[in-house]
Amino acid sequence: MGNSSRLSTRLGRITVVATALASGAAWADGLTPIETLGRSMFFDADLSIGRNQSCASCHGPEVGFTGPVESFNEAGAVYEGSVAGRFGNRKPPSAAYAATSPILHFVLERANNPIKAEALFVGGNFWDGRATGERLGNPAADQAQGPFLNPLEQALPDSACVVQRACSASYPVALADVFAGACDVTWPADVEAACSIDGGVVLLSASDRARVDQTYDEIALAIAAYEDSPEVSGYSSKYDAYLAGLVALSQQEKRGLNLFRGKGKCANCHTLDAGPDGEPPLFTDHTFDNLGVPRNPDNPFYGQSLFNPLGANWIDSGLGAFLASRIDYQAYAPVNLGKQRVPTLRNVAKRPFPGFVKAFGHNGYFKSLKGVVHFYNTRDAKPTCPDLFTREVDALAQGCWPAPEVDINVNVSEIGDLHLTDAQEDAIVAFLATLSDGYFDPAGQ
Numbered sequence: 001m002g003n004s005s006r007l008s009t010r011l012g013r014i015t016v017v018a019t020a021l022a023s024g025a026a027w028a029d030g031l032t033p034i035e036t037l038g039r040s041m042f043f044d045a046d047l048s049i050g051r052n053q054s055c056a057s058c059h060g061p062e063v064g065f066t067g068p069v070e071s072f073n074e075a076g077a078v079y080e081g082s083v084a085g086r087f088g089n090r091k092p093p094s095a096a097y098a099a100t101s102p103i104l105h106f107v108l109e110r111a112n113n114p115i116k117a118e119a120l121f122v123g124g125n126f127w128d129g130r131a132t133g134e135r136l137g138n139p140a141a142d143q144a145q146g147p148f149l150n151p152l153e154q155a156l157p158d159s160a161c162v163v164q165r166a167c168s169a170s171y172p173v174a175l176a177d178v179f180a181g182a183c184d185v186t187w188p189a190d191v192e193a194a195c196s197i198d199g200g201v202v203l204l205s206a207s208d209r210a211r212v213d214q215t216y217d218e219i220a221l222a223i224a225a226y227e228d229s230p231e232v233s234g235y236s237s238k239y240d241a242y243l244a245g246l247v248a249l250s251q252q253e254k255r256g257l258n259l260f261r262g263k264g265k266c267a268n269c270h271t272l273d274a275g276p277d278g279e280p281p282l283f284t285d286h287t288f289d290n291l292g293v294p295r296n297p298d299n300p301f302y303g304q305s306l307f308n309p310l311g312a313n314w315i316d317s318g319l320g321a322f323l324a325s326r327i328d329y330q331a332y333a334p335v336n337l338g339k340q341r342v343p344t345l346r347n348v349a350k351r352p353f354p355g356f357v358k359a360f361g362h363n364g365y366f367k368s369l370k371g372v373v374h375f376y377n378t379r380d381a382k383p384t385c386p387d388l389f390t391r392e393v394d395a396l397a398q399g400c401w402p403a404p405e406v407d408i409n410v411n412v413s414e415i416g417d418l419h420l421t422d423a424q425e426d427a428i429v430a431f432l433a434t435l436s437d438g439y440f441d442p443a444g445q
């Protein structure tokens with residue numbers, strides 16, 4: 001972490017105290033100065049190599065901070081980076097509630113029986129947990145350092161470029177207002193040019209480089225603070241209003257809630273319980289599972305020969321692949337291949353207008369919540385489609401499901417053959433629609 005005398009970050013809701021603005025006075029719209037700064041950077045397209053892409057390009061508020069472009073969602077569900085023609089390999093999860101995830105760790109299940117003890121991984125950000133939170137004390141802050149420099153996303157060649165552009169921007173709350181000295185760097189004359197080309201290098205003195213590294217940490221903390229602010233993680237859905245006793249759920253929504261908890265087993269992973277300090281439910285237990293989601297035939301990564309030498313044979317091994325990259329976790333990799341992080345379901349149904357197509361699952365295979373619920377219900381009850389690469393719409397029409405993208409470690413104990421009726425599937429979908437923020441104002445009620 002940058003400067004522990006000025007910053008104190010704790011798990012859960014991030015609290016960052018900046019002496020420069022120690023009053024913590026809320027900005028006009030209810031955000032604190034650091035949250036306001038984080039918001040400016042979240043929406044700033046100049047913080048990309050082509051000055052054409054911000055975090056919000058892939059995490060739009062109108063869709064619950066996930067992918068806002070319908071044409072992408074309908075197909076590969078993977079978003080194009082700042083450099084045209086470059087695509088990553090996964091669907092953007094929601095950036096809301098990301099800061100509530102604990103630092104990646106494992107707990108030993110069945111620890112009373114050492115022979116059978118299994119390591120259950122919990123926390124982190126990204127589908128595979130690789131933004132662990134070990135560096136900055138919160139996974140969302142570790143995460144925020146990735147996209148700016150990812151060649152498939154904002155693609156700036158050097159963290160110094162992010163700092164230089166954020167320091168030259170005219171934000172309502174400037175970086176140096178929140179983090180004293182954050183912009184005290186002597187920039188080389190060619191910094192603009194160096195930051196506009198792939199592989200560009202910004203030459204700095206050792207002390208300027210150290211300052212840049214610290215400021216890059218502070219940028220990440222500010223973005224995570226914004227993601228944790230009431231504007232992004234609002235706990236303002238109809239379901240929150242219902243928990244607060246302010247509104248009743250409809251008959252169908254109530255049936256959906258009961259099925260979510262009971263016969264559908266959804267709450268086994270998408271937790272309905274309050275958090276340790278009485279926080280509202282997050283709809284995730286931050287663990288990882290392989291649901292056997294099929295390949296998304298339209299994933300553009302299959303065709304990214306420069307970044308994906310395996311082509312159509314590439315499979316997404318999720319948590320297991322990340323664990324394999326860590327000496328301390330390597331031994332746990334095989335049993336975690338194919339597992340992806342349980343996403344929050346808050347805002348899963350949020351869309352700018354009815355009928356707007358969103359994509360679901362780590363690779364965006366599903367295009368409707370009904371399709372997701374039908375998959376949980378019938379994955380093991382229907383025959384396997386002959387073609388591995390069968391789109392959701394065709395699988396539904398043919399009455400089959402394609403084989404899983406990763407066919408080991410698939411969870412067969414909780415999902416796959418739930419015996420839900422069509423009306424029960426619809427009720428669960430209706431319940432999911434009560435999780436969209438913006439229904440009421442928890443502060444002003």
Ligand code: HEC
Pocket residue numbers: 042053054055056057058059079080081082088089090091092093094095096098124125126127128140143144147148152153154223227341
């Ligand atoms: C080109 C699209 C794109 C851009 C730009 C982008 N993201 Fe993402 N974001 C993604 C994808 C894809 C993932 C999932 C990647 C993975 O799991 O490997 C992701 C994951 C995340 C997550 C993890 C959420 C979770 O629950 O694990 C957060 C938080 C996030 N992004 C915030 C940001 C921020 C902050 C920025 C700007 C600094 C940003 N993103 C820029 C596409 C994008």
Ligand code: HEC
Pocket residue numbers: 093094260264265266267268269270288289290291292293340341342343344345348359360361362363369372373376411414415428
């Ligand atoms: C065993 C744990 C588990 C259970 C039980 C479970 N889920 Fe999930 N859910 C996950 C995981 C893990 C993912 C991500 C899987 C992937 O993309 O590969 C997920 C993804 C989803 C998504 C996609 C969200 C997004 O943002 O892309 C929805 C919607 C969803 N689940 C709803 C439900 C519903 C409804 C039920 C009950 C019928 C349910 N889940 C039961 C673990 C679970």
